[in-house]
Amino acid sequence: MDAPAHDIPAGQTIIQVDRISKTFHLKGEEVYALKDVSFDIKKGEYLSIMGPSGSGKTTLFNMIGALDVPSDGAVKIGPLDLTKLTSRQLAYVRNHYIGYIFQAYNLIASLTALRNVAIAHVFSGASNEEATAKAKQCLELVGLGHRLHHRPDEMSGGQQQRVAIARALVNDPAILLADEPTANLDFKTGGDIIGMLKQLSATRGVTVITATHDHKMLSNSDRILWMRDGRVDRIDRRQDIHIEEGTIEVGGKSIEH
Ligand SMILES: Nc1ncnc2c1ncn2[C@@H]1O[C@H](COP(=O)(O)OP(=O)(O)OP(=O)(O)O)[C@@H](O)[C@H]1O
Numbered sequence: 001m002d003a004p005a006h007d008i009p010a011g012q013t014i015i016q017v018d019r020i021s022k023t024f025h026l027k028g029e030e031v032y033a034l035k036d037v038s039f040d041i042k043k044g045e046y047l048s049i050m051g052p053s054g055s056g057k058t059t060l061f062n063m064i065g066a067l068d069v070p071s072d073g074a075v076k077i078g079p080l081d082l083t084k085l086t087s088r089q090l091a092y093v094r095n096h097y098i099g100y101i102f103q104a105y106n107l108i109a110s111l112t113a114l115r116n117v118a119i120a121h122v123f124s125g126a127s128n129e130e131a132t133a134k135a136k137q138c139l140e141l142v143g144l145g146h147r148l149h150h151r152p153d154e155m156s157g158g159q160q161q162r163v164a165i166a167r168a169l170v171n172d173p174a175i176l177l178a179d180e181p182t183a184n185l186d187f188k189t190g191g192d193i194i195g196m197l198k199q200l201s202a203t204r205g206v207t208v209i210t211a212t213h214d215h216k217m218l219s220n221s222d223r224i225l226w227m228r229d230g231r232v233d234r235i236d237r238r239q240d241i242h243i244e245e246g247t248i249e250v251g252g253k254s255i256e257h
C-alpha cells in the first residue's frame, strides 16, 4: 500500500463512516455503544465530536482510527475499507495515516520526551538517527525543544500532552485523532493545545477530529457532530452556531450538552 490518504485533495472526502454499529457483549448482556452512525469528513477539515459521557465518542474514534472494528457497517479512509483489511494492512494504516492523541497521554514512563516521540517513527520503519532528528523537530514545533531529555514524570500535564501531540505528528499523518486532548488541562494550556491543532489543520491540511466535552474546543471547528446514546444527534457547521461562555445557540435556540 502506498499513501492514498495523503494523496486525496483538500476538500474531498477522506473518511466515510457508513452505517456503523458497535455492540459489546458483557456478561451475557448486549451493550450498544454505536447505532447506525453515518457521516463523511473532508480532507483538511476540523471536526469536533461532542456528547455526554458514554455517548460513544471513544468507541467511534477507535473505529475511525483502525483500533477496533464495527459490528456492522463500514469505515473507509480514501478508497480503503478498513473492515476488509488484514491485521497487517490495518497496522500500516495506523502507522502511516493516523496520529493519535489519547486523553491519558499514554506516554512510556521510562523514556524521555525525545525517545517517546522517536520510537513511534522507528515503528513506521525509520532508522534511529532519522527518528531522533524528526522527533526533535516535532518537539520543537510544539514548544518543547527545551524538554527533550525529560521523562513524563518530570513534565507538567500540558507538557506531556504536547509530547503526545509531537508523537502523533512524527509520522506525518493525514488524520489526527484527539480524544479529549484538553480534559486534564487548565484553561490557558487547553487553549494553546487547541490553537496548535487548528494550525495543523490550516497549514498542513491535516484532518483533525477531536472528541470533547469542552465548549471552548468548538470555536476552531469547521463542523460539530453531536452524539447522544450511540447515535449522531445532528451535525452543525461552525458558522451556524453562536457560542458564548457557558451557552451555545443554534438557530436562536439555546442547547445544553
Ligand atoms: N469494551 C467495552 N465493553 C463493554 N462496553 C463498552 C466497552 N467500551 C465502551 N463500552 C460502552 O459503550 C458506551 C460508549 O462508551 P464510550 O467510551 O465510547 O463513551 P464516550 O462518549 O467516549 O464517554 P466519555 O466522554 O466518558 O469518554 C458506554 O456505555 C460504555 O459503557
Ligand SMILES: [Mg+2]
Binding pocket: 057, 058, 059, 179
Ligand atoms: Mg471517551
